[in-house]
Amino acid sequence: MKLADRLDKIKPSKTMAVMALAKDLKEQGVDIVDLGAGEPDFPTPEYIRDLATKAMADxxxxxxxxxxxxxxxxxxxxxxxxxxxxxxxxxxxxxxxxxxxxxxxxxxxxxxxxxxxxxxxxxxxxxxxxxxxxxxxxxxxxxxxxxxxxxxxxxxxxxxxxxxxxxxxxxxxxxxxxxxxxxxxxxxxxxxxxxxxxxxxxxxxxxxxxxxxxxxxxxxxxxxxxxxxxxxxxxxxxxxxxxxxxxxxxxxxxxxxxxxxxxxxxxxxxxxxxxxxxxxxxDQSAAEMMKDKYWERRDVVYEGLSNLPGIEVNKPEGSFFIFPDVSAYYGKSLNGKSINGSVEFAEFLLEHAKVVVIPGIAFGSDNNIRISFAAPREEIKKGIERIGEALNLLN
Ligand SMILES: Cc1ncc(COP(=O)(O)O)c(C=O)c1O
Incomplete structure (x- = not known):
């Protein structure tokens, strides 16, 4: 079979390697904090699911x-x-x-x-x-x-x-x-x-x-x-x-x-x-409730990251993502393995902090990583703590 030339123009997702590694670790029962999610962690509100059930019945x-x-x-x-x-x-x-x-x-x-x-x-x-x-x-x-x-x-x-x-x-x-x-x-x-x-x-x-x-x-x-x-x-x-x-x-x-x-x-x-x-x-209250939760978590993740040395962070005004610049750590290493970009940084966090983040290069910026706060507050806190501990290991 010959595939179309068009496919050569499209990039495969750079996030896949980290996600696949995270999946393997989860399957092995490793306690992973997943801050990679690109979607809300809440279930679809029940009244909306009921509307779909009714639509089907009708x-x-x-x-x-x-x-x-x-x-x-x-x-x-x-x-x-x-x-x-x-x-x-x-x-x-x-x-x-x-x-x-x-x-x-x-x-x-x-x-x-x-x-x-x-x-x-x-x-x-x-x-x-x-x-x-x-x-x-x-x-x-x-x-x-x-x-x-x-x-x-x-x-x-x-x-x-x-x-x-x-x-x-x-x-x-x-x-x-x-x-x-x-x-x-x-x-x-x-x-x-x-x-x-x-x-x-x-x-x-x-x-x-x-x-x-x-x-x-x-x-x-x-x-x-x-x-x-x-x-x-x-x-x-x-x-x-x-x-x-x-x-x-x-x-x-x-x-x-x-x-x-x-x-x-x-x-x-x-x-x-x-x-x-x-x-x-x-009624829009379910959407508002989820928004308020993201807001609380935004504060937790922003404050947590701001306190980590060498990490530059902008305060998100919306969405459930934060995009810290971690490039101050590039060139540092652990056990002879050095970090030279966002993919290696994300792999390092997965291996040594057991935290999933997405390499910034997937979004066009290799100096950054994307952290999702579509995750429970306690998980976010745990994730940031673990990231801080892992960064201390680098020299
Ligand atoms: C900026 C942006 N646009 C569009 C989408 C896709 O949205 P939908 O699920 O409606 O296709 C996403 C999902 O991650 C997104 O982040």
């Missing part, structure tokens, strides 16, 4: 319209108005199998071969790979850690060429948890208007913010017509396995995305769609 088990059931699209319109101060009509909405599929549909709809898409770095692992799958070129715009990853190192316009067609924003972000700066966003909007760029705003973590509430990109002046707002049930409601996301934007783009989706997955899961109607429009 027969919502068939194909739906490609762009989603009308009552869910209406619920999304209500949600976007209520939480984000955005006004859309139902023909500006598409329901997808997760935010991931919404972003992929969008890339396939706007990127031609050789077109460039600007991605802020550190980035969520799938953004560049999706651009490449659409035959485009990802262009990385590095975020400035000295300014809490709230804006890029260089002025935004310096990343734009005459091949640029889109920019992806992700605030609060995976992996750094930062909220983008208002001034930077205004700059992105200004340049995007001048150069007719599409802004793809991945707002997956929008409801998991702490001191400051999130403001949707499309709610900034001049941005509404340029922006595709992408969101998901996955993180807000702990519904990752349900595969339900959505996007809102210009009618023409939504129609193009539906055309693509119609030949790939048809529609998002019918039961998840039905259960999401009331989840979006009804």
């Amino acid at each position: 027969g919502y088990t068939k194909y739906t319209k490609v762009d989603g059931i009308p009552e869910l699209k209406e619920a999304i319109v209500v949600k976007l108005e209520r939480d984000n101060n955005l006004t859309y009509s139902t023909d500006q909405i598409i329901v997808t199998s997760g935010a991931k599929q919404a972003i992929y549909n969008a890339m396939m709809a706007v990127v031609n071969e050789g077109d460039e898409v600007i991605i802020l770095s550190p980035y969520w692992v799938s953004f560049p790979e999706m651009v490449k799958l659409a035959d485009g070129e990802p262009v990385f715009a590095e975020l400035d850690p000295k300014r809490d990853y709230r804006r890029t190192l260089k002025p935004f316009e310096e990343y734009v060429t005459d091949r640029t067609v889109a920019v992806v924003l992700n605030s609060p972000s995976n992996p750094v948890g930062s909220l983008l700066d208002d001034e930077f966003i205004a700059d992105v909007i200004k340049v995007s208007r001048e150069k007719s760029l599409l802004i793809i705003s991945d707002e997956t973590y929008e409801r998991i913010t702490f001191e400051n509430k999130y403001k949707s990109i499309a709610a900034y002046e001049g941005a509404a017509e340029l922006t595709l707002t992408v969101n998901s049930m996955s993180k807000t409601y702990s519904m990752t396995g349900w595969r339900l996301g959505f996007a809102a934007g210009a009618k023409e783009l939504i129609k193009a995305m539906s055309k693509i989706q119609s030949q790939i997955t048809s529609n998002a899961n019918s039961i998840a769609q039905k259960a999401s109607v009331e989840t979006l429009t009804g």
